Amino acid sequence: MDGQPLSALRDLFGERLFTSREQRICYSYDATGTMSLPDAVAFPVSAEEVRRTVLLANEHRFPVIPRGAGSGFSGGSVPVQGGLVLSLERMDRILSIDTENLVAVVEPGVVTETLKEEARKRGLFYPPDPASLKFCTIGGNIAECSGGMCAVKYGVTRDYVMGLEAVLGTGELIRTGVTTVKGVVGYDLTRLLVGSEGTLGIVTKAILKLIPFPETAATILAFFRSNHDGSSAVAGIIRERITPCAMELMDRTAIDCVREEADLPVPDDAGCALLIEVDGPRESVSTEADRVEQACRQYGAIEVGRAGDAKGRERLWTLRRSISPALRKVNPVKINEDIVVPRSRLPEMMAFLADVASRRNLKIVNFGHAGDGNVHVNVMISGTDEEERRRADEAVSEIFGKTVALGGTISGEHGIGISKAPFLEMEVGPLGVSVMKRLKGCFDPNGILNPGKIFMEEQMAQR
């Protein structure tokens, strides 16, 4: 970017345009730790400003990278080709919460937890709960189709987006979807935009579905001797036709990380833990919790704890919540993948992960949303050993291969971004990639929006 587009942007944004090196450094990264400097950062406060920015970008051909809170795990908001970072954090108003139609209309910069709390005050529930919900934004959640713990029962962000207002790569402002429960008029452009990682359009407003807040919940923590027992219990509970609102699995390496700091007794021979939560009407929660306990015992649980009140439940959750912070004890650098396999294949996947770790002499800590088959595979490396880094990369490749072979997917909720771009074709095939690129061309003919993401450079060149 040189003087001309910058001065046009200055006219548009005034003091809301940052060009100093210091300010640009602060918008060069996301939670992957990857850094790439943008040429400028702008803070729009209206859809009109976003539209005019994209028109300028088409005129002067500079990249525009939409950004929420920069908490993504795939590099989605990192400006790998420079250009303008469009930070939507100041478009953060909840425009309406309609308690008659159970619909919320929000701007993209609204923090996920803020929306959840506002809904809760009205007895309503916005379920998506990515781990970063205290700071990530709805816009970012839509761009990456974020999931979370409760996806097993309530689904992911896409299941709550009814309609969108977005600026396409052409600078046109489009409204997609409906404000009603049903709607089948033409192609489902809303679903296409959700998870498109800011490569097709920039969301400026979202119409979101809310549901009644569940009456009560109960939490069960079960310890097993092995991953095999624990992951078999996951499949067993699903087979019992119970749908918990969370079913989190922690393997031995994860339990070992928190064994000392956990404020509750962990059996010495625990090789796997399952944290299960059921919610709903009072009567059904109590019988479902009984059945979950029974199922855990049936699959060899060595200890089962249960809590119904908020304080007791929170205590059981500490085990799960302390894992991420404690991972650094294993090794300082984390390669964090979020594979998903069909739930029935989970025992097989867990065994495979243990095998990869021992074969390749790596420290791999596995935990995650086992209820939906989503495992967070954390390859923990020193970050200073090149050879170890190579082994880790090979391990990740191998794990992705196995995931696809088991009928799974290489990213449940983080998105492709830059970190998984090399593996896109492995999962969707050449025709899949080709159709996606054709769609990209239709929404963003000049390749303005978030270039360098999802597709590898050479794939884009072939277009």
Next chain:
Amino acid sequence: MSREELAPLTLACAKCGTCRTVCTLYPERKAEISVARGKVALVDAAISGLDGNAEALQEALSDCLLCGRCERACPNQVRVEEIIMKGRADLAEEMGIPAWKQVVFGRVMPSAAAKNAARTAAASAQKLFLRKVPTGSGLHYRFPEKFGWEGRTVPALPGTSFLGSLAHGEAVRGEVILFVGCVFDHVFPQVGRAAYETLRRSGKKISVFRDAACCGLPALVSGDKASALRCVEENIGRLSAASPERIVFPCGSCLLMFRRNVLSFLPKGHPLYGQAVRVADLCEDYASFLLETGVVSRLPDPPKGEKAGRIGYHDPCHLSGTLGKGGEGREVLRRAVGDSFAEMKGADLCCGYGGTFNIRDYPTSARIGQNKVSVAAEGGTAVIATACSGCILQMRDMAARTDPSLRVVHLAELVFQAISHR
């Protein structure tokens, strides 16, 4: 900047963004440069040789209240305050320290006599040049608008300091030392007095640390390591030689300086390092000492229903947050005032003072502070009690601006009142 010292500290940041949820300044700035993740990235860039402009970097690192919320929320336990303070010090070394800071931090603060002289001069000056504002917490003076300080008010300075008011025979060399701190000695001597009188109810011999230098925190957070070091050397040597059983601090920030900050900035090989570690172990907050020695349990029963729920406790960031002493302050208050105490709305919101932050960006500091006291007042609080000199200075100014009937006092004043009046 010194790579060896800072690199291991910045490496710990995983760039997750948790600090965005707790930063006091982020809602004001709405930009990543205000939060820890951004500042750590800047320091990291600087030590990797990627920094552009030292002045801009200094500006970014100065724009922080050091409230410590990010550090406490951080899942990776990144030592953000240490990174920022070290960064400020390294930059100050490169770029020099402004003349006024050199005089204040380097000449006045380390010397008891100079502090006395400065107070006397300032007391006369405020009477001559500033306008009087009566407030619920005592007389304040208001700066004229043209100062660019949007009508900042300052408390009327006393003619005599607390230590000056003590007859020499009154303070004896004893087992427990009261470190009264500059503000409670020179600006609010009634707090120094209340702390002293109430500590004496412990039955222990209480001596007052005479001719104390400033704790050094204001100099340290300004990056003026040399002046901070002068204060620390002055204090540690003498405190250590007195070998007290305990050193009690009515101010949470002075306490944080002695308990933690001294140890992070004093080089390991410094001749005083060992003594500083031992002194740190002896340092304790006012409320904890009162609880331990049973002073509050011997208080007469407080009257009931008089001002039910009108007295609240403000959590100083350093004392309640970093040092985890919020419970002790409340317990003392509850025993001193009975059912007049009620949990205050927004008790743990930062007051926005931030030491030198209040001087470099008064409008922002005042917005944060006014919100703090307004939230408290709207919740029904009429008296805010706390235990930090900076918080009291700030909240009194804010009360004078928004609601002069709102009183801001030190915990010790209420305990002293309870002892004297019943």
